[in-house]
Amino acid sequence: MASLLNLSLLCLAASGPAFASPARLARAESTVTVTQTVEAPSPTSTAWNAGAVTEYPIHSSCNHTERAQIKRGLKEAIILAQHAKDHILRWGNSSELYQKYFGAAPSGEAIGWFDKIVNVDKAGILFRCDNPDGNCANEGWAGHWRGANATDETVICPLSYETRRPLVAMCGLGYTVANSETNIYWASDLVHRLFHVPKIGEGVVEHYADGYEGALELAKTKPEETVRNSETLQYFALEAYAFDIAVPGEGCLGKVDPKPRTSEAPATETPTPTATALQAPSATSDAPKECHTHSDGVVHCD
Numbered sequence: 001m002a003s004l005l006n007l008s009l010l011c012l013a014a015s016g017p018a019f020a021s022p023a024r025l026a027r028a029e030s031t032v033t034v035t036q037t038v039e040a041p042s043p044t045s046t047a048w049n050a051g052a053v054t055e056y057p058i059h060s061s062c063n064h065t066e067r068a069q070i071k072r073g074l075k076e077a078i079i080l081a082q083h084a085k086d087h088i089l090r091w092g093n094s095s096e097l098y099q100k101y102f103g104a105a106p107s108g109e110a111i112g113w114f115d116k117i118v119n120v121d122k123a124g125i126l127f128r129c130d131n132p133d134g135n136c137a138n139e140g141w142a143g144h145w146r147g148a149n150a151t152d153e154t155v156i157c158p159l160s161y162e163t164r165r166p167l168v169a170m171c172g173l174g175y176t177v178a179n180s181e182t183n184i185y186w187a188s189d190l191v192h193r194l195f196h197v198p199k200i201g202e203g204v205v206e207h208y209a210d211g212y213e214g215a216l217e218l219a220k221t222k223p224e225e226t227v228r229n230s231e232t233l234q235y236f237a238l239e240a241y242a243f244d245i246a247v248p249g250e251g252c253l254g255k256v257d258p259k260p261r262t263s264e265a266p267a268t269e270t271p272t273p274t275a276t277a278l279q280a281p282s283a284t285s286d287a288p289k290e291c292h293t294h295s296d297g298v299v300h301c302d
């Protein structure tokens with residue numbers, strides 16, 4: 001302000017022998033006034049995000065034990081999604097892992113879906129434990145999206161607490177990316193469930209191809225679908241975490257088992273009454289088969 005005032009006085013001086021008329025003085029004063037307005041402190045920013053919900057809500061129907069496990073699982077889902085995002089932001093499509101799962105697809109969409117898991121406003125999204133639709137009674141159901149009954153709600157069934165593993169167990173107990181189910185970890189299971197919630201998946205992140213080999217095939221045939229294919233996003237996040245974080249530089253990809261992933265014998269085959277027929281299906285058998293209902297009412301089992 002002081003320098004502008006000096007400038008105005010200089011202008012007056014430079015205007016020659018003529019007297020500084022009252023009109024000129026008035027102009028000089030008005031210049032100073034304008035400068036003062038510009039230098040006034042800017043108004044304090046508005047609380048644009050007042051009321052933001054930054055943690056996933058858990059329903060009162062969950063007891064302390066259930067709540068603690070769901071809460072930890074959700075934290076791990078965020079850690080898994082955050083690392084997947086970080087990997088893509090660091091390496092883009094120059095990453096072999098990126099190319100393997102997303103082919104020629106641009107990277108922005110996958111980054112966006114992972115970011116939504118981490119940073120979306122979580123108001124209205126709800127995890128509950130009271131089995132309101134009765135679906136926890138279904139054989140093998142560890143949880144389900146409530147679909148048309150309550151589109152932002154997810155039910156976690158008791159089976160989850162027995163079968164889901166923490167992220168620190170990554171690559172342990174015979175897990176391999178290629179042969180194990182994606183829902184074996186709380187983190188990846190909840191990433192899947194969150195993608196079903198419209199506030200996150202927007203009805204766009206869906207099941208376009210399932211299974212490890214299905215996901216790899218999709219990268220070659222329809223790369224544009226990979227970035228919104230729920231299983232692709234999960235496999236990518238799991239392998240990135242396994243390779244970059246859990247067992248650095250090594251991971252636990254495994255080789256694709258040429259046999260079908262499930263150990264169920266065809267219905268027509270009768271078991272032979274020998275000792276071997278009594279053996280457990282497989283030492284590394286994964287979480288039970290799991291089903292959930294899609295927005296179109298179709299029940300999908302992993």
Ligand SMILES: *[C@@H]1O[C@H](CO)[C@@H](O)[C@H](O)[C@H]1NC(C)=O
Nearest residue numbers: 092093094099103104105106
């Ligand atoms: C990676 O993305 C660039 C554009 O950013 C594109 O020109 C290039 O073909 C992509 N590479 C692969 C392997 O998809």
Ligand SMILES: *[C@@H]1O[C@H](CO)[C@@H](O)[C@H](O)[C@H]1NC(C)=O
Nearest residue numbers: 133135145146147148149293
């Ligand atoms: C919605 O509720 C009905 C009846 O309570 C139940 O039969 C159905 O399975 C529920 N839908 C989902 C997706 O859980």
Ligand SMILES: *[C@@H]1O[C@H](CO)[C@@H](O)[C@H](O)[C@H]1NC(C)=O
Nearest residue numbers: 062063064065066157158161
């Ligand atoms: C919470 O509910 C589970 C069933 O999911 C039960 O096994 C457990 O004992 C309960 N915990 C407490 C502290 O009541």
